[in-house]
Amino acid sequence: EPEVTQTPSHQVTQMGQEVILRCVPISNHLYFYWYRQILGQKVEFLVSFYNNEISEKSEIFDDQFSVERPDGSNFTLKIRSTKLEDSAMYFCASRLWVVPNTGELFFGEGSRLTVL
Amino acid sequence: EDKVVQSPLSLVVHEGDTVTLNCSYEVTNFRSLLWYKQEKKAPTFLFMLTSSGIEKKSGRLSSILDKKELFSILNITATQTGDSAVYLCAVGTSTYKYIFGTGTRLKVLA
Numbered sequence: 001e002p003e004v005t006q007t008p009s010h011q012v013t014q015m016g017q018e019v020i021l022r023c024v025p026i027s028n029h030l031y032f033y034w035y036r037q038i039l040g041q042k043v044e045f046l047v048s049f050y051n052n053e054i055s056e057k058s059e060i061f062d063d064q065f066s067v068e069r070p071d072g073s074n075f076t077l078k079i080r081s082t083k084l085e086d087s088a089m090y091f092c093a094s095r096l097w098v099v100p101n102t103g104e105l106f107f108g109e110g111s112r113l114t115v116l
Numbered sequence: 117e118d119k120v121v122q123s124p125l126s127l128v129v130h131e132g133d134t135v136t137l138n139c140s141y142e143v144t145n146f147r148s149l150l151w152y153k154q155e156k157k158a159p160t161f162l163f164m165l166t167s168s169g170i171e172k173k174s175g176r177l178s179s180i181l182d183k184k185e186l187f188s189i190l191n192i193t194a195t196q197t198g199d200s201a202v203y204l205c206a207v208g209t210s211t212y213k214y215i216f217g218t219g220t221r222l223k224v225l226a
Binding site for chain 2: 035
């Protein structure tokens with residue numbers, strides 16, 4: 001069964017360092033997402049991406065964050081200068097283009113980021 | 117502001133009990149409502165609902181949507197310990213994002 005894969009599963013970093021979280025969405029999917037979940041809290045939308053550009057982003061997704069699809073398979077989230085409050089589980093998700101703009105999200109297993 | 121609210125926040129039941137989880141929403145341009153089960157890490161998909169009044173069923177789980185009253189319920193009958201998880205409700209809008217509720221933490225005791 002096709003799946004969304006994420007690396008690394010866990011990353012520990014020092015405050016102020018840059019991190020890149022990687023995702024390989026399901027191959028025929030066209031919409032890609034990053035969500036985060038701070039421990040014990042709800043899943044929060046960060047950004048959606050379609051046709052090689054950001055479709056929508058939340059207020060959490062400030063200038064410290066960026067996304068990229070550098071090749072035909074990877075989808076990355078970069079945090080330029082990590083803060084303590086960036087510690088969370090980051091989920092990548094993908095969705096097949098379905099008319100009329102509905103469809104389930106398929107989630108990866110997540111990348112746990114710990115900022116010290 | 118778009119909002120998805122789930123209740124109860126947590127629930128403890130015994131095996132064999134039936135539970136009903138609630139999800140209410142206030143969003144602009146509703147498109148779909150999705151239920152997920154989250155055990156250890158990634159949410160796994162349960163149901164997608166787009167039309168009112170049509171029950172979706174999978175084994176002991178079922179769900180229904182009311183677009184007039186803006187809510188959905190997820191029912192689990194004859195609960196088992198393996199049903200213990202956080203159940204998430206997410207609403208898809210006509211923009212590209214899906215908004216999640218806080219989840220209901222279900223614990224089923226043997």
